[in-house]
Amino acid sequence: MSGSEPNQHQDLVDQTVIVIGASSGIGLETARQVRAAGGQVVMVARDQQRLERAAAEVRPRSTTALDATDTDQLQQFFSDLPYSVDHVISTAGGPLYAPLADMDLAETSRHFGERLSMTLGIAKYSQGKVRDAGTLLFIGGTGGRRPGVGRAVTSALTAALPALTANLALELAPIRVNLIAAGFVDTALSASLLGNQIDARREELRSSLPIRRVVGPEDVAALAVHIMCNEALTGATYDIDGGQQLLPQG
Secondary structure: OOOOOOOOOOOOOOOEEEEEOOOOHHHHHHHHHHHHOOOEEEEEEOOHHHHHHHHHHHOOOEEEEOOOOOHHHHHHHHHHOOOOEEEEEEOOOOOOOOOHHHOOHHHHHHHHHHHHHHHHHHHHHOOOOEEEEEEEEEEEEOHHHOOOOOOHHHHHHHHHHHHHHHHHHHHHOOOEEEEEEEOOOOOHHHHHHHHHHHHHHHHHHHHHOOOOOOOOHHHHHHHHHHHHHOOOOOOOEEEEOOOHHHOOOO
16 A cells, blocks of 8 residues: 555554545545554545545545534434444644734634534544544644744644643543644645645755655654554644754744
């Protein structure tokens, strides 16, 4: 399977992982690596056609097309799930960048509310479906930790998700809850956000990051699989940015 070579250990044999946002990017790569580690995958994504294309490669246990920001759909999905699972990872959602002068407050409120309600919905409605010591794993970011024009909404979510993760880890114990905070990851979403600036951004990162390369979805997926397997990890935020935060702000 493409991109899954770094994880050759069969650490997830007889385990089932729900991947929300599984049709592309970090979600698809996580599904690949779960399969490479011997696990079964339930692939969930919004776009039915893209989900079917991804499923043809991954060969999941099952697929479901739904909008994870719709909490009614989330509730129905978990209610209808006919078996228990070991882990749930959500890679759904993206950042919202907008300077205050151009901000649509209705859109901003909707984006912020949907991200929080999706996280809470997964936590609430997955109860009774995830085994003890299993994992809820969410993907956040690091970009909002440094203030900047247009980053207000992303910064607020960047600050909120670690606190939410820690509280959920206590409330849902012994189910484990963790957050991956990713910096720039070279995905189709990143390319769509940057447009014709994507190549320049990649080259800038290759020359400036301590790891001297760009972080890819396979790096994030490998971290996700590790967090699933290590049952001592809960309530924490794990950064993966190639050392980007160590660089001076310019």
